[in-house]
Amino acid sequence: MSEPAPMGPSDIRDERNKWPPVDDIRHAWWARVRLIAVTAIVSCAATLITSVILWNLHGRRAPPTPRLSPVKTMTVTVFPRREWNFAGYPPTEIPAGELDYAVRLITPQTYIEGGVRDQIDPLVARVILNHDDGSDTVLFVREMGHNPAAVSVDGRNYFYARADEDIHAGAIQLIQLVTKLVEKQPR
Numbered sequence: 220m221s222e223p224a225p226m227g228p229s230d231i232r233d234e235r236n237k238w239p240p241v242d243d244i245r246h247a248w249w250a251r252v253r254l255i256a257v258t259a260i261v262s263c264a265a266t267l268i269t270s271v272i273l274w275n276l277h278g279r280r281a282p283p284t285p286r287l288s289p290v291k292t293m294t295v296t297v298f299p300r301r302e303w304n305f306a307g308y309p310p311t312e313i314p315a316g317e318l319d320y321a322v323r324l325i326t327p328q329t330y331i332e333g334g335v336r337d338q339i340d341p342l343v344a345r346v347i348l349n350h351d352d353g354s355d356t357v358l359f360v361r362e363m364g365h366n367p368a369a370v371s372v373d374g375r376n377y378f379y380a381r382a383d384e385d386i387h388a389g390a391i392q393l394i395q396l397v398t399k400l401v402e403k404q405p406r
Contacts, residue, residue, distance in 0.1 A: 281330035282376045288350040290322050295397050296345045310347075311397050322348075324386060324393045325358055325370050327378035335361050335369050335377045343390050344397075346370075362390035 292312060299307035313321045325346055344360040361369040367380040368389030380389045 281332070284330065284378060285327045285356075285372045287322070287326055287348065287356060288352060288354065290318065290348050291351050292349040293318060293321055294347045294349075295321070295393065296347075297394055297397050298343055298345070300341060300343065302341075308397050308401050311400055313396070313400070317396060317400070320385075321393065321396060323381050323383055324389045324396075325360060325368060326381045327358075327370050327372075328367070328381050329379040331369055331377045331379060334375075335363075340369060344393060346393075360390055360393060364388065368393060 294310045294312050295308075296310045297308040299305060340361045340363055342359060343362045346358040346360060348356040348358065350356065356372060359371045359374050361371075361377065363369045363379070365388050367382045367386055369377040370380050371377045380386070386392065
């Protein structure tokens with residue numbers, strides 16, 4: 220029998236020095252590139268979503284509550300409501316004896332989160348306040364059921380009016396006050 224050829228150092232396979240084939244290197248490189256790309260896309264998407272959420276939350280911050288200067292005179296126009304079979308009232312000035320009560324009915328206090336709904340919370344009156352300094356403030360009043368009235372100085376941001384113990388349905392109480400004043404007037 221013939222003897223096997225002697226093995227030299229170049230013929231011994233050393234597992235530590237074994238190099239992967241070129242195709243495996245390319246595959247591993249592309250896998251890393253894809254992983255980095257996917258990570259970058261996911262990070263950008265998460266950052267974008269977080270930014271949009273924070274921007275929306277920041278944009279929904281309640282506006283500052285309007286502060287009314289001392290009131291000299293108050294004029295209320297009550298709008299007609301077909302649903303109530305109500306014709307409304309022309310501009311009616313509130314006398315000095317009823318002024319404090321009427322102003323409490325429409326003094327903004329608490330922001331209404333989510334706003335008002337036109338069909339559910341009807342616009343019932345426009346109030347014009349003349350202040351001691353000569354300026355005027357126009358308020359829009361909406362009926363909110365057995366709650367204080369919803370009032371706004373801009374028609375967009377509504378606030379519940381004061382919730383004093385004698386105020387249980389603010390807009391209705393304002394309409395009742397104007398009704399009482401109109402009925403007292405000579406015809």
